[in-house]
Amino acid sequence: MIQLARALAISRKDVESYYGKPPLVTWGLLFPAVLILAVYIKDRAGYLDVAPGIIAMTLLFGNTSMAAIVITFEKRSGTFERLLLSPLGMGTIILGKALSAAAYGIATSIVLAVGLKACMGLPMARPDVFIAGLLIGSCVFSLLGLIASVMVKEVFEAMTLMNFFRFPLLFLSGVFVPFAQMPGWLKPVAWLSPLTHAGEMIRFGIFGETAFASPWVPVAASLIMFAAVCVLSGLSFQRYARR
Amino acid sequence: MRQNESETQVAVRVAGLSKAYGDLRALDGVSFEVPMRRVFAYLGPNGAGKTTTINILCGLLERDGGEVSILGRDVAADPVLVKSRIGVVTENSNLYPELHCRRNLEYTGELYGLSADRRRSRAESLLNDFGLMDKAGAPFGTLSRGMKRRLTIAAALMHEPEILFLDEPTTGLDVPSARSLRDLIRRIVGGGATVFLTTHNLFEAEELADEIVVLIGGRIVERGKVSDIKRRIGGARCLTVSFSQSVSGGDVLGVCPAIRNAELQDGALKFEASDLHDAIAQLVAFCNKENIRMNDIGIREPSLEDAFVSLLAGAGKSDGKDRP
Numbered sequence: 001m002i003q004l005a006r007a008l009a010i011s012r013k014d015v016e017s018y019y020g021k022p023p024l025v026t027w028g029l030l031f032p033a034v035l036i037l038a039v040y041i042k043d044r045a046g047y048l049d050v051a052p053g054i055i056a057m058t059l060l061f062g063n064t065s066m067a068a069i070v071i072t073f074e075k076r077s078g079t080f081e082r083l084l085l086s087p088l089g090m091g092t093i094i095l096g097k098a099l100s101a102a103a104y105g106i107a108t109s110i111v112l113a114v115g116l117k118a119c120m121g122l123p124m125a126r127p128d129v130f131i132a133g134l135l136i137g138s139c140v141f142s143l144l145g146l147i148a149s150v151m152v153k154e155v156f157e158a159m160t161l162m163n164f165f166r167f168p169l170l171f172l173s174g175v176f177v178p179f180a181q182m183p184g185w186l187k188p189v190a191w192l193s194p195l196t197h198a199g200e201m202i203r204f205g206i207f208g209e210t211a212f213a214s215p216w217v218p219v220a221a222s223l224i225m226f227a228a229v230c231v232l233s234g235l236s237f238q239r240y241a242r243r
Numbered sequence: 244m245r246q247n248e249s250e251t252q253v254a255v256r257v258a259g260l261s262k263a264y265g266d267l268r269a270l271d272g273v274s275f276e277v278p279m280r281r282v283f284a285y286l287g288p289n290g291a292g293k294t295t296t297i298n299i300l301c302g303l304l305e306r307d308g309g310e311v312s313i314l315g316r317d318v319a320a321d322p323v324l325v326k327s328r329i330g331v332v333t334e335n336s337n338l339y340p341e342l343h344c345r346r347n348l349e350y351t352g353e354l355y356g357l358s359a360d361r362r363r364s365r366a367e368s369l370l371n372d373f374g375l376m377d378k379a380g381a382p383f384g385t386l387s388r389g390m391k392r393r394l395t396i397a398a399a400l401m402h403e404p405e406i407l408f409l410d411e412p413t414t415g416l417d418v419p420s421a422r423s424l425r426d427l428i429r430r431i432v433g434g435g436a437t438v439f440l441t442t443h444n445l446f447e448a449e450e451l452a453d454e455i456v457v458l459i460g461g462r463i464v465e466r467g468k469v470s471d472i473k474r475r476i477g478g479a480r481c482l483t484v485s486f487s488q489s490v491s492g493g494d495v496l497g498v499c500p501a502i503r504n505a506e507l508q509d510g511a512l513k514f515e516a517s518d519l520h521d522a523i524a525q526l527v528a529f530c531n532k533e534n535i536r537m538n539d540i541g542i543r544e545p546s547l548e549d550a551f552v553s554l555l556a557g558a559g560k561s562d563g564k565d566r567p
């Protein structure tokens with residue numbers, strides 16, 4: 001309980017210092033909005049095919065980048081050391097940092113979805129699943145960003161490291177190529193991508209239908225991946241702290 | 244029970260501490276004790292291993308070997324508990340540049356679990372004590388170097404730690420800022436805290452510390468009270484004599500066996516006396532015989548700097564064995 005309060009204090013401070021700043025808020029909103037608008041102008045109905053993927057993609061890029069930038073930046077300025085010197089468990093630090101990044105991703109995505117619904121009539125069959133998808137996706141992506149940030153020294157190194165995985169994921173996770181249309185040999189790879197499952201939950205939330213046998217499949221897969229990145233981030237932070 | 248009583252008198256106990264970075268042995272069998280409610284100076288030139296030691300004591304770095312006990316606990320075994328009872332100021336003033344001063348203090352208080360009321364009152368009284376009240380609403384990044392240092396120390400005191408670790412607190416500060424910081428450190432100890440201070444500044448150690456450990460190349464080469472160290476190492480006193488007419492160092496040395504290392508400086512003769520009484524008696528005899536008068540005579544206590552220089556010179560030759 002005590003440690004939870006401290007994690008929330010870390011998150012609140014990060015929102016104050018970084019995530020609440022206008023440039024970040026507009027970036028998180030404008031980037032996907034402009035992409036979707038571009039498709040919408042060309043094809044009034046076709047935008048619906050890509051909207052869930054673009055929301056998921058923004059979540060992936062936004063959350064991994066922000067989480068990694070914040071930590072790398074604080075490591076460089078020496079402020080990250082303050083957390084390591086404070087009476088905080090490693091889990092508290094990870095939770096505090098991941099929560100703020102995740103909150104940023106979830107908040108911008110919800111605002112975006114509400115805007116799309118109001119302006120372009122985006123359907124929303126299952127808002128609960130939509131929000132669950134945002135929630136679990138942003139948590140997994142934030143933790144991935146945190147892991148990358150303790151593995152490198154500079155911001156650009158973190159970006160390069162993550163892009164090595166992020167860009168291929170765009171083509172492997174049903175963002176541009178729907179899962180159902182993927183060649184069979186690619187499907188197992190797509191299965192291992194957290195973006196596939198977060199995207200699928202978002203898609204199900206919007207349309208109420210899924211390419212998987214059941215909407216529980218991406219939920220279960222996401223939860224397993226979430227558990228995996230929790231363990232991984234714990235290990236990598238532990239290793240970093242004892243360097 | 245007796246064990247506990249003695250523990251309450253010792254803030255930090257380190258035994259046989261060692262740490263290597265690859266082939267470099269940064270710490271090699273370091274042992275010392277820091278008594279409660281004192282200023283303890285950990286003195287050494289750059290690269291001696293001071294920061295490495297602090298980082299291990301504060302749980303930022305794993306040690307390779309040895310025992311460390313902070314207030315009777317091992318930071319590696321009980322990190323959260325130990326960290327809640329110590330305050331650490333690293334070499335760089337590392338508060339959040341974008342947050343204003345009061346928010347920096349209050350946020351630090353949150354990380355240490357202080358209640359909202361307590362955070363507010365502590366921040367208020369520390370801003371006051373540290374002369375930063377008029378900067379309370381200014382972003383930390385806009386402060387001068389000396390103010391940054393003060394606020395960073397204030398932040399480390401938010402939770403009223405029992406031990407305050409200060410890594411080179413005055414390095415990089417101008418003279419007035421460094422002086423006001425030293426006054427502040429005295430007040431902190433007056434308030435009942437133990438201060439563990441690293442410095443390469445002898446004057447600072449001499450000014451502030453009750454006990455000193457001298458670390459060179461990862462080994463402790465000297466320890467004790469300032470006066471003891473000076474007596475042990477810089478045993479000889481330094482004399483400066485100006486005469487009514489010029490004399491050469493060679494003339495004096497020939498007839499005054501108690502005088503060593505004579506040199507002429509600004510027309511005066513500077514030398515070391517192994518025995519003050521003999522040196523002066525021999526000098527008076529020399530003057531009477533040559534019919535010279537002494538115009539002025541100055542005697543200087545050996546400074547810690549003298550002691551330090553002789554230690555540094557010796558460190559290359561000696562085996563670096565820990566002296567008890």
Ligand SMILES: Nc1ncnc2c1ncn2[C@@H]1O[C@H](COP(=O)(O)OP(=O)(O)O)[C@@H](O)[C@H]1O
Pocket residue numbers: 264267269287288289290291292293294295296
């Ligand atoms: N992370 C590190 N990796 C490799 N060598 C290091 C590292 N940190 C310190 N050292 C080396 O260890 C020695 C002691 O360093 P340090 O404890 O910082 O000394 P001090 O604080 O007394 O100036 C130095 O020779 C330094 O170069």
Ligand SMILES: [Mg+2]
Pocket residue numbers: 293294295334410411
């Ligand atoms: Mg240092």
